[in-house]
Amino acid sequence: MSTRQGKAGIGTKKSRELTRELTRERILKAAVDLADVSGMEDFTIRKLATALGVAPMNIYHYLSSKDEIVDGMVEVVFGEIELPSEDEDWKTAIRRRCLSARAALGRHPWAAPLMESRPVPGPANLGHHDAVIGCLRRGGLSIELTAHAYAILDSFVYGFAFEESTLPSGDKDMADIAAEMDQSDFLAEYPHVAELSQEHVMKPGYDFGDSFEFGLDLLLEGIDRAIACD
Amino acid sequence: MSTRQGKAGIGTKKSRELTRELTRERILKAAVDLADVSGMEDFTIRKLATALGVAPMNIYHYLSSKDEIVDGMVEVVFGEIELPSEDEDWKTAIRRRCLSARAALGRHPWAAPLMESRPVPGPANLGHHDAVIGCLRRGGLSIELTAHAYAILDSFVYGFAFEESTLPSGDKDMADIAAEMDQSDFLAEYPHVAELSQEHVMKPGYDFGDSFEFGLDLLLEGIDRAIACD
């Protein structure tokens, strides 16, 4: 009955799109989706606008620069990472949040190098940091050890996720590189790379990701041991 | 006496520049220098050309795309990383090369996210990989454990170096963020971040880099222990 209802009813094909007004959130969702499929290299405001079906300049009404869009996208990803539970011991809780972080970065491969490098961290980012630090402190770690633990765990998690996100060009192409060079030259020049590649990485069951928990547990156990001599 | 000698002698101010013909190596050196001072964000072929005193298109004669330039720059950095010695035990040798890698990435902060993400690794890159893998194998690690060790050490080293390279906007600005928000609001919302920041990070002696050796040694010791159950 209202004019709004009337308007929405006019269009047939486009009505679904048209009723969806542009909002900050809708823009950021579309931005994350676009980056997920195109990667950050090809992520441009102009393409984002086309994906949303609006003129590029329209976006500037809700987010005032590309940097602000990227900030918002990083916040979306932080929102997807499970906060450490307050009911578990610190090691279990932190372990779970690290696995959750890797899973989120697996869904959004463009995000790994951006998570810790935004000049102005948003509330989801800060809230996440606070929960992790709080969890470590409750676990009995001193401030010094908390700082160490935080730095090394995040370096590892983000470093690993980033490495993983660029892998298709690093393992798969290893065969290509070997193919481009003369096979026997490659073997002579880089015998250990060749061995590892042929006898392990190329084998059916291999998954680079398996190393994640291996390394994570080394760090967690090491931190645990360090609590004693704190 | 030769015409070449004659030519070189003509100019007075510019002769030093002019005699230095453009070469692949000279371009790459200038590229690394430019990225060191400007960062990768501002690194453009056009600016590189101006720095070299040539027309932009001239560069394409020696390197056929920006990607190829970046590949070359990464190779330069790999060349600066100390290879693991063959005379030391694996732990000492690998430890040294990890410290050397961090030092190199400290000199070239733009490089961390590029080292392991080039589609086509160059000879310095491959040679480096080969030496590290060889060192681990000689140390008695199985192929499986070598793969784990390699993956987690590099994730940590590159992850940490990257984190470190973006730090000025992450620690310094923490004070700014707190200043922008109401101080008491910040303290109420993020009490653990505030505590860590005030009682540790802001203190005179604090250096984020101290966590590097802490984490590195946890990983090395953990790998060492894993050799037994291999």
Place this chain on the structure above:
DNA sequence: ACCTGAACACCGTTCAAGT
């Protein structure tokens, strides 16, 4: 108020032309 197209100052790269 919300949305827009034209324009500006940049990119990387191609091309045709200079020596």
Place this chain on the structure above:
DNA sequence: ACCTGAACACCGTTCAAGT
């Protein structure tokens, strides 16, 4: 052969103008 300027197809962003 080496080097070049003009031009092309893109960027992010500003601006003045539409409703």
